Amino acid sequence: MIQSLRNSIFACLKSFSRDGLAEYSAEDVLIDSPGDVNLGELYTNAALVFAKTLKMNPRALANNIAAALTKNDNVSNVDIADPGFINFKLKPCAWHSTIDEILASGDTYGSSNKGRGEVVNVEFVSANPTGPLHTGHARNAVFGSVIANLLEKIGYKVTKEFYINDQGNQIKALSRSIYLRYRECLGTKINKSDFSGNDMYLGEYVKGIAKNLADLYGDEFLNKKESEWITSISQFAVKKMMDNIKGDLSLLGINMDVYTSETAVCKKNMVNEALAILASEGDIYDGIIPKPKGIDAKDWEEKPQTLFRSTKYGDDIDRAIRKSDGTWTYFAGDIAYHLDKIQRGFKKMVNVLGADHTGYIKRIKAAVKALSGGEANIDIRLYQLVNFLENGEQVRMSKRSGNFITLRDVVERVGKDITRFMMISRHHDVTIDFDFKKVAEHSMDNPIFYIQYAYARISSVFRNAAKIFENISVEELKTSSKSCLQDETEIDLMKSLCFWPEQVASAAIALEPHRIPHYLYKVSSLFHSLWNKGKTNTILRFIDEKDRATTIARLALLESTRIVLKDGLKLIGITPLEEMK
RNA sequence: GCACCCGUAGCUCAGAUGGAUAGAGCACUUCCCUCCGAAGGAAGAGGUCGUAGGUUCGAAUCCUAUCGGGUGCGCCA
Numbered sequence: 098m099i100q101s102l103r104n105s106i107f108a109c110l111k112s113f114s115r116d117g118l119a120e121y122s123a124e125d126v127l128i129d130s131p132g133d134v135n136l137g138e139l140y141t142n143a144a145l146v147f148a149k150t151l152k153m154n155p156r157a158l159a160n161n162i163a164a165a166l167t168k169n170d171n172v173s174n175v176d177i178a179d180p181g182f183i184n185f186k187l188k189p190c191a192w193h194s195t196i197d198e199i200l201a202s203g204d205t206y207g208s209s210n211k212g213r214g215e216v217v218n219v220e221f222v223s224a225n226p227t228g229p230l231h232t233g234h235a236r237n238a239v240f241g242s243v244i245a246n247l248l249e250k251i252g253y254k255v256t257k258e259f260y261i262n263d264q265g266n267q268i269k270a271l272s273r274s275i276y277l278r279y280r281e282c283l284g285t286k287i288n289k290s291d292f293s294g295n296d297m298y299l300g301e302y303v304k305g306i307a308k309n310l311a312d313l314y315g316d317e318f319l320n321k322k323e324s325e326w327i328t329s330i331s332q333f334a335v336k337k338m339m340d341n342i343k344g345d346l347s348l349l350g351i352n353m354d355v356y357t358s359e360t361a362v363c364k365k366n367m368v369n370e371a372l373a374i375l376a377s378e379g380d381i382y383d384g385i386i387p388k389p390k391g392i393d394a395k396d397w398e399e400k401p402q403t404l405f406r407s408t409k410y411g412d413d414i415d416r417a418i419r420k421s422d423g424t425w426t427y428f429a430g431d432i433a434y435h436l437d438k439i440q441r442g443f444k445k446m447v448n449v450l451g452a453d454h455t456g457y458i459k460r461i462k463a464a465v466k467a468l469s470g471g472e473a474n475i476d477i478r479l480y481q482l483v484n485f486l487e488n489g490e491q492v493r494m495s496k497r498s499g500n501f502i503t504l505r506d507v508v509e510r511v512g513k514d515i516t517r518f519m520m521i522s523r524h525h526d527v528t529i530d531f532d533f534k535k536v537a538e539h540s541m542d543n544p545i546f547y548i549q550y551a552y553a554r555i556s557s558v559f560r561n562a563a564k565i566f567e568n569i570s571v572e573e574l575k576t577s578s579k580s581c582l583q584d585e586t587e588i589d590l591m592k593s594l595c596f597w598p599e600q601v602a603s604a605a606i607a608l609e610p611h612r613i614p615h616y617l618y619k620v621s622s623l624f625h626s627l628w629n630k631g632k633t634n635t636i637l638r639f640i641d642e643k644d645r646a647t648t649i650a651r652l653a654l655l656e657s658t659r660i661v662l663k664d665g666l667k668l669i670g671i672t673p674l675e676e677m678k
Numbered sequence: 679g680c681a682c683c684c685g686u687a688g689c690u691c692a693g694a695u696g697g698a699u700a701g702a703g704c705a706c707u708u709c710c711c712u713c714c715g716a717a718g719g720a721a722g723a724g725g726u727c728g729u730a731g732g733u734u735c736g737a738a739u740c741c742u743a744u745c746g747g748g749u750g751c752g753c754c755a
Contacts, residue, residue, distance in 0.1 A: 125695080127695085127697085129697090131697090131698065140697090140698085142696095142697055142698090145735080145736085146696095146697090155735080160706065168717070178698075179698090180698095180736080181735085182697075182698065182736050184698095206694055209692075227755095236743095262755055264755090265754080265755055266754070266755080267748060267754075267755060338712080359755095360743085385752095386752050387752095388682075388752085389679075389680070389751050389752090390679035391679035391680075391751095392680095392751070392752095394681080394752090397752080398752095399752090400752080400753080402753075404752095412681095413681055414680090414681095414741090414751085414752090416752085417752050419753080420752090420753035421752090421753050422753070424753085426752085426753070426754095426755095427754070427755050431754095431755095451749095452682095452683075452748080452749050452750085453749065453750065454749090454750080455681075455682050455683075455749050455750045455751090456681070456682080456749085456750045456751055457750085458681095458682075459681080479682085479683075479749090481683080481684085481748080481749085482748090482749090504750085522691095523690095523691075523692095524684095524691085524692085526683055526684065527683095527684075528684090528748080529693080544702095544703075544734070546717065547703090547717085547718095549717095550715085550717060550718080553715085554715065554718090557714075557715065558714060561714055562714085565754080593695090594754090602694090603694050604694085606694075606695095607694050607695090609694075611692085612692090612694085615691095615692060615693095615702090618692095618702080618703090619702085622702085625718060625719070626718095626719065626720090628714080628715090628717080628718075628719080629710085629716090629718060629719035630720095631713090631714075632710080632711075632713060632714085632716090632718090632719075633710070633713090633719090633720090635713075638713090638714060639714065676715090677715080677717070
């Protein structure tokens with residue numbers, strides 16, 4: 098409905114200039130409901146926005162648009178306000194046809210083809226396989242998965258990807274930690290001091306992996322030099338940890354499409370290939386990175402290193418791709434990985450990272466630009482920390498000691514749906530306070546219950562209606578007359594449902610999933626409001642035992658509300674409840 | 679020192695592409711269950727959108743400066 102209004106306004110604009118609007122489309126026409134209801138149901142600022150482009154007086158343009166709208170059968174009460182806003186209403190029958198639209202579309206209501214089937218790679222979580230997923234990863238996982246759902250919904254072909262950092266010092270440290278526990282399993286006495294080395298892992302899960310190792314390989318690695326076991330145990334450890342991580346993700350209902358391993362990328366010689374591309378553009382050179390001012394770096398030595406000229410693509414300083422011992426930096430591997438993505442055909446990429454990766458954005462964007470000759474683009478979304486509160490007190494966590502809340506802990510305690518809702522309902526740039534007590538409360542502090550409650554109430558109405566009227570079918574809801582739906586709140590609800598496709602598209606394009614739960618809350622609120630109106634004003638009740646036609650019309654409105662709520666909940670990965678318990 | 683992010687009601691937060699008198703919830707005040715689920719609803723009060731300039735028909739939104747808070751800054755991944 099909104100889209101067809103846009104189209105008629107845009108057609109009017111186009112009649113004034115054939116090519117002046119070449120860069121614009123009907124999508125650029127704003128139609129919204131004004132904050133003040135006295136101003137009307139809907140308004141557009143198109144005359145103000147396009148007056149300049151068309152070199153016309155805003156007021157004159159507004160007159161023309163208003164005339165065009167007046168001719169539209171769905172529109173009534175067109176009015177022009179200074180300096181050129183156009184306010185108008187829709188005839189009730191137009192709102193009623195929005196219900197028919199929703200019922201006809203069903204699950205696909207809100208979908209669009211803005212993505213035109215373009216492939217997009219959404220990389221998220223990508224946690225080091227050195228321990229179970231923790232609470233930070235939970236936000237990453239939920240955020241990434243909803244972005245993927247949203248992009249899919251607007252017509253992109255999405256690949257959800259996890260990058261496995263199965264190389265480097267952390268994996269070595271994990272392997273050494275496992276090896277110690279493995280010896281312990283086989284009877285060697287291990288002292289606490291043996292774990293005092295660099296970044297040794299102390300978590301209980303290390304013992305579990307060591308036991309598996311001992312069960313499977315016996316004393317095969319015992320009394321051998323590190324060089325003889327490190328590769329085997331690393332591989333074993335990564336395999337075990339990845340199984341663990343996949344299990345944790347599935348607790349949140351998340352399945353990745355692709356897991357790409359750093360080792361595999363290196364084996365394909367991608368690092369050299371990537372560097373060759375960069376070198377051919379003159380973006381590789383030997384140089385010195387200056388010491389940053391104002392921070393503590395006592396043992397800083399200025400040494401020449403191989404650098405990537407990322408400043409050419411907007412970075413603040415050039416970045417090292419080789420350590421002074423000649424081995425590649427992590428960044429070199431990441432450059433190779435992104436070349437791999439590009440070669441797999443992705444021109445559009447999204448990467449979800451924790452806020453501690455702030456400094457990483459510019460260099461990876463630079464690399465993608467350089468590697469693709471400007472063809473590919475990567476969006477990096479950072480998310481802020483989650484503070485966990487127990488009885489109002491923040492829970493301290495330390496990963497090294499193994500003392501941290503795992504994703505599994507959280508999900509087992511409050512459930513998948515609440516975890517997901519908490520992680521997704523705030524803007525990604527805002528830190529979240531996750532209070533274990535509050536989130537489980539069935540109260541207004543916890544909007545998920547409000548939304549679930551609306552959904553359950555609708556289902557309840559249908560259950561009750563079925564007791565009174567026989568054989569209510571979706572077909573009957575579709576074909577019935579809705580002309581009795583005239584109440585202000587009913588219209589408001591229809592109006593709100595009408596904007597669902599817009600909401601989905603805006604959330605997807607902005608990569609801001611939190612808009613979805615906020616919208617669902619608003620729809621729920623209108624529904625609850627309508628429900629309560631029926632308590633005092635009995636003619637507004639959904640079920641009228643003596644009037645099947647009216648009941649069916651109201652059920653049609655409720656069904657379309659249910660479709661939107663269900664679709665929205667599905668996008669954010671939450672299971673709707675048929676009844677509250 | 680530099681980069682990125684945040685600053686909106688007492689509290690927790692929404693306000694995409696600049697739009698009209700800045701919105702919710704919690705808390706506070708007052709109402710509404712003989713009634714499809716009160717786990718709800720209606721109304722009231724609460725704001726110099728950190729501050730100061732600028733851009734224009736119009737700024738919470740864009741630009742500049744500044745204050746406060748967070749994150750990060752070579753051979754960690």
